[in-house]
Amino acid sequence: MAREQHDYDDIPGTFVFDAERSRQGYGINMFCMSLMKEENRRAFKANEAEYLKQFKLTPEQTEAVLKRDYNRMLELGGNIYFTAKLGAADGHSFQHLAAVMTGSSQQDYAAMMLGGGRNVEGNRSRTGNNTPSKFLSGAAAGKKPKAAKQKSKTKTKIKPKAKSKSRSEKRK
Amino acid sequence: MARIIAGVGSSHVPAIGAALDNGKTEEPYWKRVFSGFEKSQAWMRETKPDVAIVVYNDHASAFSVDMIPTFALGCAPEFPPADEGWGPRPVPVAKGHPALASHIAQSVILDEFDLTICNKMEIDHGMTVPMNLLFGKIDKDSHWPCPVIPLAVNVVMYPPPTGHRCFMLGKAIRRAVESYPDDLRVVIFGTGGLSHQISGPRAGLINSKWDKAFLDNLTKDPQKLVKIPHLDYMREAGAEGIEMVMWLIMRGALDDKVDEVYRFYTVPASNTAVGHIILENRKKAATKHKRAAARAKTHRIHS
Numbered sequence: 425m426a427r428e429q430h431d432y433d434d435i436p437g438t439f440v441f442d443a444e445r446s447r448q449g450y451g452i453n454m455f456c457m458s459l460m461k462e463e464n465r466r467a468f469k470a471n472e473a474e475y476l477k478q479f480k481l482t483p484e485q486t487e488a489v490l491k492r493d494y495n496r497m498l499e500l501g502g503n504i505y506f507t508a509k510l511g512a513a514d515g516h517s518f519q520h521l522a523a524v525m526t527g528s529s530q531q532d533y534a535a536m537m538l539g540g541g542r543n544v545e546g547n548r549s550r551t552g553n554n555t556p557s558k559f560l561s562g563a564a565a566g567k568k569p570k571a572a573k574q575k576s577k578t579k580t581k582i583k584p585k586a587k588s589k590s591r592s593e594k595r596k
Numbered sequence: 597m598a599r600i601i602a603g604v605g606s607s608h609v610p611a612i613g614a615a616l617d618n619g620k621t622e623e624p625y626w627k628r629v630f631s632g633f634e635k636s637q638a639w640m641r642e643t644k645p646d647v648a649i650v651v652y653n654d655h656a657s658a659f660s661v662d663m664i665p666t667f668a669l670g671c672a673p674e675f676p677p678a679d680e681g682w683g684p685r686p687v688p689v690a691k692g693h694p695a696l697a698s699h700i701a702q703s704v705i706l707d708e709f710d711l712t713i714c715n716k717m718e719i720d721h722g723m724t725v726p727m728n729l730l731f732g733k734i735d736k737d738s739h740w741p742c743p744v745i746p747l748a749v750n751v752v753m754y755p756p757p758t759g760h761r762c763f764m765l766g767k768a769i770r771r772a773v774e775s776y777p778d779d780l781r782v783v784i785f786g787t788g789g790l791s792h793q794i795s796g797p798r799a800g801l802i803n804s805k806w807d808k809a810f811l812d813n814l815t816k817d818p819q820k821l822v823k824i825p826h827l828d829y830m831r832e833a834g835a836e837g838i839e840m841v842m843w844l845i846m847r848g849a850l851d852d853k854v855d856e857v858y859r860f861y862t863v864p865a866s867n868t869a870v871g872h873i874i875l876e877n878r879k880k881a882a883t884k885h886k887r888a889a890a891r892a893k894t895h896r897i898h899s
Contacts, residue, residue: 437798504795505656541802557828560809
């Protein structure tokens with residue numbers, strides 16, 4: 425079955441760990457959780473494919489784990505707090521994993537973080553919706569809160585009742 | 597009666613705990629982070645709360661994906677540090693306050709917040725790191741300066757509770773605390789955030805403008821924050837930045853008008869923007885005598 429579409433699928437470079445992925449990725453995450461124990465780490469290292477069998481992963485999930493394709497693991501239901509345990513079992517720092525997921529060298533990734541991190545500008549949306557959030561943009565731009573309030577008042581979409589509607593509207 | 601006197605917001609970056617445990621606090625990178633909490637520790641020593649309620653999230657340590665409670669309250673007599681894969685952090689076992697915790701559970705459930713009760717629970721860096729930042733480094737054979745009540749919130753699996761729900765839970769916790777008969781001075785922590793994304797190709801995202809606006813409004817206009825949809829947190833503050841909703845539980849438990857007594861912000865600690873704030877309820881200055889007098893007065897009015 426095709427994955428249900430969500431408003432947050434528009435966020436670039438992001439696999440939101442939602443209820444559907446949580447269900448699909450149960451095996452990956454419980455496998456990663458098992459690596460908290462030294463004896464399990466040893467058993468996994470001795471024969472990775474064999475060890476994975478007990479967690480009933482799909483062939484795609486198994487392949488992603490064996491290849492250490494961290495983004496694919498996230499896409500198939502892995503959660504970063506869990507998959508990080510696999511990285512740790514391999515002896516990697518978290519920054520190494522972050523660099524791998526972002527397709528950069530660890531040195532470049534570290535330099536980016538020291539320089540203030542990845543800029544949100546240009547990284548908000550796959551579909552070009554790069555206007556800052558109306559909920560905090562007023563304050564962020566240094567405007568008085570009053571002005572920001574007026575701004576948001578003109579848009580009726582913010583009422584919680586119209587939440588699902590406003591989301592679909594936004595996607596248009 | 598018990599009262600919430602102040603709220604503390606603090607990031608809970610695991611690398612801060614590792615830096616503390618491995619004696620790296622004097623390295624320039626980490627000194628920049630730790631020096632921002634020196635005044636906070638002095639404030640905490642002076643404030644001497646009787647109990648701390650710590651709102652935090654577990655990171656695949658005590659909870660796996662077997663069960664994912666949205667709100668889980670720790671009612672146990674003690675909370676050992678969890679083994680997060682490198683052995684438990686060398687911090688003391690945190691003593692709980694089971695009497696107040698179960699009172700809170702009972703009160704907020706009848707107030708329509710359906711908590712999960714944990715009578716056995718381990719706590720991970722999400723809780724122990726902010727405790728270290730505010731209470732200082734404490735030898736594992738010693739003890740934390742006050743008992744704690746952990747409130748674990750699911751922010752790992754989407755969707756976490758909404759910001760509005762968190763804020764309202766804060767208000768319910770406040771009502772619960774205020775209906776507890778003993779005179780206890782309670783500080784509540786909201787932890788996690790600020791902006792960060794640690795997963796996927798967009799990892800490394802930081803949004804200082806967003807963070808600053810969040811802190812500004814946390815103090816003066818939290819009603820603005822409770823309307824923020826999850827989509828906006830994730831888009832602007834990173835997929836894992838959605839942890840910031842936990843700060844709204846802390847804010848909801850405070851007075852509408854608060855005094856911001858301290859704020860600190862630095863980028864980065866590991867992959868995260870570190871944010872910290874201390875908010876005091878204005879009634880804090882009231883002495884015990886004044887409070888007793890006020891109570892007597894209320895009593896007279898009611899009788």
